Amino acid sequence: MGRLEGKAAFVTGAAGGLGRSYVQRMAEEGADLVIVDICRPVDTVPYRLSSPEELSEAVEEVEALGRRVVARQADVRDRDALQEAYDAGLAAFGQIDVVVANAGIAPLLVDDRVQAWHDAIDINLTGTFHTIEVAVPSMIDADRGGSIVIVSSTAGLVGIGGASNGGLGYAASKHGVVGLMRTYANNLAPHSIRVNSVHPTGVATRMVADPVMAEFVAQDPILSEGSPNALPVDTVEPDDVANAVLWLASDEARYVTGVTLPVDAGFINRR
Numbered sequence: 001m002g003r004l005e006g007k008a009a010f011v012t013g014a015a016g017g018l019g020r021s022y023v024q025r026m027a028e029e030g031a032d033l034v035i036v037d038i039c040r041p042v043d044t045v046p047y048r049l050s051s052p053e054e055l056s057e058a059v060e061e062v063e064a065l066g067r068r069v070v071a072r073q074a075d076v077r078d079r080d081a082l083q084e085a086y087d088a089g090l091a092a093f094g095q096i097d098v099v100v101a102n103a104g105i106a107p108l109l110v111d112d113r114v115q116a117w118h119d120a121i122d123i124n125l126t127g128t129f130h131t132i133e134v135a136v137p138s139m140i141d142a143d144r145g146g147s148i149v150i151v152s153s154t155a156g157l158v159g160i161g162g163a164s165n166g167g168l169g170y171a172a173s174k175h176g177v178v179g180l181m182r183t184y185a186n187n188l189a190p191h192s193i194r195v196n197s198v199h200p201t202g203v204a205t206r207m208v209a210d211p212v213m214a215e216f217v218a219q220d221p222i223l224s225e226g227s228p229n230a231l232p233v234d235t236v237e238p239d240d241v242a243n244a245v246l247w248l249a250s251d252e253a254r255y256v257t258g259v260t261l262p263v264d265a266g267f268i269n270r271r
């Protein structure tokens with residue numbers, strides 16, 4: 001029996017990178033999926049975001065595993081569009097047990113712009129708030145408990161991110177979601193809905209691996225100092241984060257709530 005058998009999960013930023021990895025792992029463990037992605041560029045993001053074709057590929061991957069999937073192109077900044085996507089999944093599956101607020105950007109521009117700050121806050125922080133808000137009323141009504149996982153970053157626990165508008169916005173937004181996580185964890189505990197955050201170190205997705213990001217890091221004196229992971233790896237794999245998300249989503253973590261879980265190869269402890 002799969003670890004998420006009989007459950008349905010709502011995942012944002014699901015067409016690429018880490019999101020695609022959780023979707024795959026959750027489907028392997030028996031979950032049905034409601035998946036959302038912007039599927040178009042954001043002006044202040046220098047690396048490529050996902051395409052509509054990649055969202056279709058994610059759908060095919062879930063179906064190939066024998067699970068059901070509802071997919072929508074939607075921007076987490078657009079609460080109405082997110083609600084429509086969530087409600088379509090709720091209608092299809094009858095209940096949603098797991099929410100993964102994953103969609104995020106690192107708007108790190110060599111030619112820095114104030115707009116990068118606003119986009120980081122709007123997508124990473126307000127988008128996370130929207131993702132949880134559209135889900136919570138039906139989760140409470142269903143009275144089945146549930147698990148909400150917020151994807152933050154090591155930059156949500158320590159003061160890294162550099163001096164640019166986008167880097168400061170990234171660090172502020174990733175710290176901000178910890179405040180949301182802790183408050184929702186208290187608010188929702190009476191309903192047996194758990195809320196936790198995960199804090200990955202660098203992961204080999206486009207956000208980090210795209211050559212344009214190496215160029216940004218090289219020209220920023222604070223970032224290029226770097227601070228290596230304690231374990232002997234430069235980056236971790238998407239599945240390493242997916243396994244942590246899966247555990248928090250599953251009943252194996254049934255009494256874990258309000259926790260900031262690093263998946264960081266010892267990065268934070270080493271500082």
Ligand SMILES: NC(=O)c1ccc[n+]([C@@H]2O[C@H](COP(=O)([O-])OP(=O)(O)OC[C@H]3O[C@@H](n4cnc5c(N)ncnc54)[C@H](O)[C@@H]3O)[C@@H](O)[C@H]2O)c1
Pocket residue numbers: 012013014015016017018019036037038039040048049050051074075076077102103104105106123127151152153154199200201202203204205206207208
């Ligand atoms: N890659 C890393 O090193 C790393 C480290 C720590 C935390 N994170 C966090 O993990 C999460 C996933 O990042 P990733 O590395 O997979 O990046 P990624 O760019 O590969 O994937 C992000 C996905 O989110 C989608 N997306 C972006 N903006 C959106 C929006 N407004 N609405 C809906 N979807 C949107 C993109 O199209 C893409 O499919 C982010 O929150 C990121 O901050 C990543």
